[in-house]
Amino acid sequence: xxxxxxxxxxxxxxxxxxxxxxxxxxxxxxxxxxxxxxxxxxxxxxxxxxxxxxxxxxxxxxxxxxxxxxxxxxxxxxxxxxxxxxxxxxxxxxxxxxxxxxxxxx
Amino acid sequence: xxxxxxxxxxxxxxxxxxxxxxxxxxxxxxxxxxxxxxxxxxxxxxxxxxxxxxxxxxxxxxxxxxxxxxxxxxxxxxxxxxxxxxxxxxxxxxxxxxxxxxxxxxxxxxxxxxx
Numbered sequence: 664x665x666x667x668x669x670x671x672x673x674x675x676x677x678x679x680x681x682x683x684x685x686x687x688x689x690x691x692x693x694x695x696x697x698x699x700x701x702x703x704x705x706x707x708x709x710x711x712x713x714x715x716x717x718x719x720x721x722x723x724x725x726x727x728x729x730x731x732x733x734x735x736x737x738x739x740x741x742x743x744x745x746x747x748x749x750x751x752x753x754x755x756x757x758x759x760x761x762x763x764x765x766x767x768x769x
Numbered sequence: 770x771x772x773x774x775x776x777x778x779x780x781x782x783x784x785x786x787x788x789x790x791x792x793x794x795x796x797x798x799x800x801x802x803x804x805x806x807x808x809x810x811x812x813x814x815x816x817x818x819x820x821x822x823x824x825x826x827x828x829x830x831x832x833x834x835x836x837x838x839x840x841x842x843x844x845x846x847x848x849x850x851x852x853x854x855x856x857x858x859x860x861x862x863x864x865x866x867x868x869x870x871x872x873x874x875x876x877x878x879x880x881x882x883x884x
Binding site for chain 2: 664695696697699703706707709712713718719734748750752757758759760761762763764
């Protein structure tokens with residue numbers, strides 16, 4: 664089964680700065696990779712699918728890149744509402760799998 | 770408007786079974802996979818399993834295989850998660866989500882397992 668590894672576990676940034684989150688798959692998942700944002704007490708929200716396609720209503724400051732085993736989520740200029748936990752998930756292989764998450768904090 | 774509405778919070782004792790539901794509306798229910806995701810308190814997202822309501826094709830995580838059954842009833846546009854032999858470690862929030870990409874999620878069902 665595919666193991667998803669995210670880094671770093673915690674990312675400390677200031678508002679207005681750029682944030683770069685990484686996700687690595689133990690084997691190729693092609694471009695079948697999604698990114699989710701989760702805030703306390705809320706269900707996850709889809710940000711990116713197909714590795715680089717923004718979901719409906721997601722601001723342009725969120726961008727995704729990569730394919731195969733290496734993926735990146737970039738938030739170009741962090742806003743206060745972006746401080747949250749971010750998860751990647753592969754949907755290429757069974758069983759599906761999430762990364763362990765990256766917490767973006769001030 | 771697409772909506773996934775889950776059943777309410779549950780309190781169970783160890784050894785009991787759990788049944789929770791997820792009703793989908795606003796889209797063609799049989800033609801989208803519905804997945805279940807677990808989140809233990811303060812922890813990350815865990816993929817439990819998935820069903821395609823159109824033909825009931827079902828896949829499970831090895832971590833839950835043997836204890837979990839996912840089903841769906843197209844007539845009431847609802848997917849179900851059944852988890853048996855509950856342990857305290859099954860205490861968690863359980864989410865359903867429209868797959869493959871997880872574009873819509875239910876509000877979550879809080880499950881507490883305690884003697």
